[in-house]
Amino acid sequence: MRAFPLVLFTGRLAAVLPGCNFERACTDCGGIDDFPPLPSDHPPGASAAARATAAAIGRGVNFGNMLEAPVEGDWGLKVTPEFIDSAAAVGFKSVRLPVRWSNHAAVARPFTIDHAFMMRVDSIVDRLLGKGLYVVLNMHHYRQLDGDTRDAGEEAVFEPLVDERFIRMWVQIAEQFRNKSDHLVFELYNEPHGRLDDAGWNVLAARTLGAVRHSNPSRIVVIGPIGWNSAGSLEWLRLPNDANLIVTVHNYDPFTFTHQGASWAGSPPTGVTCCTATQIAALTAPLETARAWSATHDYPIFLGEFGAYEAGDMASRARFTRYMRDAAESRGITWTYWEFAAGFGVYDPQAHAFRPALRDALLGS
Ligand code: GLC
Numbered sequence: 001m002r003a004f005p006l007v008l009f010t011g012r013l014a015a016v017l018p019g020c021n022f023e024r025a026c027t028d029c030g031g032i033d034d035f036p037p038l039p040s041d042h043p044p045g046a047s048a049a050a051r052a053t054a055a056a057i058g059r060g061v062n063f064g065n066m067l068e069a070p071v072e073g074d075w076g077l078k079v080t081p082e083f084i085d086s087a088a089a090v091g092f093k094s095v096r097l098p099v100r101w102s103n104h105a106a107v108a109r110p111f112t113i114d115h116a117f118m119m120r121v122d123s124i125v126d127r128l129l130g131k132g133l134y135v136v137l138n139m140h141h142y143r144q145l146d147g148d149t150r151d152a153g154e155e156a157v158f159e160p161l162v163d164e165r166f167i168r169m170w171v172q173i174a175e176q177f178r179n180k181s182d183h184l185v186f187e188l189y190n191e192p193h194g195r196l197d198d199a200g201w202n203v204l205a206a207r208t209l210g211a212v213r214h215s216n217p218s219r220i221v222v223i224g225p226i227g228w229n230s231a232g233s234l235e236w237l238r239l240p241n242d243a244n245l246i247v248t249v250h251n252y253d254p255f256t257f258t259h260q261g262a263s264w265a266g267s268p269p270t271g272v273t274c275c276t277a278t279q280i281a282a283l284t285a286p287l288e289t290a291r292a293w294s295a296t297h298d299y300p301i302f303l304g305e306f307g308a309y310e311a312g313d314m315a316s317r318a319r320f321t322r323y324m325r326d327a328a329e330s331r332g333i334t335w336t337y338w339e340f341a342a343g344f345g346v347y348d349p350q351a352h353a354f355r356p357a358l359r360d361a362l363l364g365s
Contacts, residue, residue, distance in 0.1 A: 044243050060093055060136075063083065095134075145189070171212075189201075205223050234249065252306060258307065280323055310343045
């Protein structure tokens with residue numbers, strides 16, 4: 001008799017929560033409270049392993065515009081053995097792998113990630129690791145999580161489920177990659193912004209890290225601040241009480257130089273050169289902010305993205321790149337350049353060769 005009103009109640013919940021399917025036993029439908037946030041009242045500072053991993057990331061590169069597109073290939077690039085082998089052979093120590101998981105997972109509970117896609121990412125990770133590279137595997141462009149417009153062809157998620165879906169995708173990713181080498185690092189989310197304010201992101205990151213820790217108790221995880229991972233937003237970041245963390249920032253200052261002509265950034269005017277003393281001060285300041293934060297909070301910093309778009313002249317781009325590299329390295333900050341073979345590309349996929357000026361700015365003596 002007692003079960004009867006409970007069933008009715010569950011049925012009503014199911015009616016308002018698509019995916020919490022009344023027919024299916026709803027064991028995995030407890031909601032976001034299945035994932036309590038790790039406490040964040042006293043982050044202990046980084047472990048020796050987190051410091052060693054941050055250092056080992058060294059000089060790396062992003063495989064941007066590949067698995068980051070709505071579907072791999074949509075933005076003109078797929079991950080190829082050529083890219084992987086070339087990145088390793090030229091001397092990069094790490095690859096950051098931006099992945100748009102959100103367009104390859106069901107929009108209804110339990111938000112299952114497409115198996116073929118999971119296997120595709122798995123095979124790429126294995127090939128990268130097999131080359132001796134460190135791999136920073138992230139989640140990129142879950143548009144609804146930031147409150148952004150979905151790209152064409154992306155399915156809408158029922159709004160109250162958006163955060164829970166983020167965590168449940170991470171549960172699957174973490175499970176899939178749990179036995180990989182410790183050269184694989186997870187990065188929870190690229191450039192949180194918009195809908196993700198400081199309090200919202202701090203709690204979501206703490207919930208997600210807690211979920212990841214069930215299958216990966218000590219894997220190094222990268223977390224960055226809101227405001228598109230800007231160093232200026234570090235002051236609002238509250239890390240969970242976990243030592244196996246690296247903190248990331250991105251730096252595209254001076255933006256009028258790095259993003260000139262970039263359509264997705266509103267096409268700022270072209271013809272901007274680099275680097276005046278003012279521009280050098282602009283590109284250095286965020287790294288100094290990050291260094292100071294790191295000294296106070298005792299977690300290493302990883303510069304996950306910096307670069308200058310192809311609309312700028314090559315000599316300026318190379319100068320900018322070298323200044324950024326030196327400004328980071330002199331502060332003990334390792335990095336992954338944005339990006340390998342698209343509009344910022346250090347590699348020319350048509351010529352099957354590195355662009356010498358950018359390659360030397362990144363890796364030369
Ligand atoms: C961020 C965006 C990516 C863009 C890059 C440079 O990583 O997610 O799409 O290309 O910044 O603007």
